[in-house]
Amino acid sequence: MTVVATWNVNSIKVRLPLVLDWLERAAPDFLFLQETKCPTEAFPGDPFRERGYQAAVAGQKAYNGVAILSKTPLADIRTDLPGDADDAQARYLEATTEGGVRLACLYAPNGNPVESEKFPCKLAWMDRLAARARAHLDEGRPLVMGGDFNIIPEDRDVYDPQAVSADALIQPQSRARWRTLLNLGLVDAFRACHADAIAYSFWDYQGGAWPRNQGMRIDHILLSPDLADRLADAGIDRSPRGADKASDHTPVWCRFRDGAR
DNA sequence: ATGCCAGGTAACACCTGA
Numbered sequence: 001m002t003v004v005a006t007w008n009v010n011s012i013k014v015r016l017p018l019v020l021d022w023l024e025r026a027a028p029d030f031l032f033l034q035e036t037k038c039p040t041e042a043f044p045g046d047p048f049r050e051r052g053y054q055a056a057v058a059g060q061k062a063y064n065g066v067a068i069l070s071k072t073p074l075a076d077i078r079t080d081l082p083g084d085a086d087d088a089q090a091r092y093l094e095a096t097t098e099g100g101v102r103l104a105c106l107y108a109p110n111g112n113p114v115e116s117e118k119f120p121c122k123l124a125w126m127d128r129l130a131a132r133a134r135a136h137l138d139e140g141r142p143l144v145m146g147g148d149f150n151i152i153p154e155d156r157d158v159y160d161p162q163a164v165s166a167d168a169l170i171q172p173q174s175r176a177r178w179r180t181l182l183n184l185g186l187v188d189a190f191r192a193c194h195a196d197a198i199a200y201s202f203w204d205y206q207g208g209a210w211p212r213n214q215g216m217r218i219d220h221i222l223l224s225p226d227l228a229d230r231l232a233d234a235g236i237d238r239s240p241r242g243a244d245k246a247s248d249h250t251p252v253w254c255r256f257r258d259g260a261r
Numbered sequence: 262a263t264g265c266c267a268g269g270t271a272a273c274a275c276c277t278g279a
Binding site: 010011013014035036037056061062063110112113150164167168169202204205206207208209216245247248 | 264265266267268269270276277278279
């Protein structure tokens with residue numbers, strides 16, 4: 001069994017104790033991290049190595065930052081999303097597992113406010129992501145694309161669609177980009193396992209969103225069809241969100257059966 | 262309409278997030 005998880009930690013330095021605790025409890029084979037908020041060379045690799053995880057890192061000062069933790073060696077690490085003219089933002093990281101699976105860890109632009117230049121930049125970034133996914137799928141490569149997509153796929157994936165109707169995360173244009181990824185053949189691991197579930201991966205720090213369960217499902221794991229065939233289970237672990245000094249996001253995970261079937 | 266909270270940077274306030 002192989003477990004892959006993704007977690008926007010909102011500062012790896014502040015969240016390190018929670019991440020180490022979760023690694024011990026959940027024991028994922030791969031953990032994608034977003035918003036590490038520290039330069040590549042400042043990533044705290046030692047505590048992960050001591051627990052059997054190596055890290056591939058794409059970081060920058062203060063903002064963004066992504067990483068992949070792995071129990072097994074990673075190869076062919078890339079830190080840019082092709083076609084990205086402005087790759088100054090550390091939002092994307094790819095690596096290949098020993099089993100030949102391409103892993104893509106992403107932190108998509110938020111895109112707010114919608115009236116600003118940030119929204120078209122978000123949409124353009126998603127277009128580049130789709131092009132990258134298509135390239136991998138065209139090569140027949142098994143692909144796990146996981147991270148903070150900053151998109152609410154459907155109305156049921158947010159506590160109140162009306163309350164966030166002006167948000168970039170729920171705009172029809174954003175959802176069209178999400179569906180483009182699905183239309184390529186990628187499978188939403190959580191939704192594939194829980195067709196009718198209402199579950200969130202993010203709750204704002206403000207306004208008592210967590211105790212009121214006013215959340216949204218914006219962190220996702222997309223799978224190429226061959227990997228989706230092997231999908232055994234998926235879930236969202238709410239427990240880290242209730243901890244002291246919690247991130248505003250919580251881990252999303254999925255588990256595979258080994259080998260072909 | 263605004264701030265509500267949290268983190269980082271820089272500096273005792275401002276930016277970003279979603």
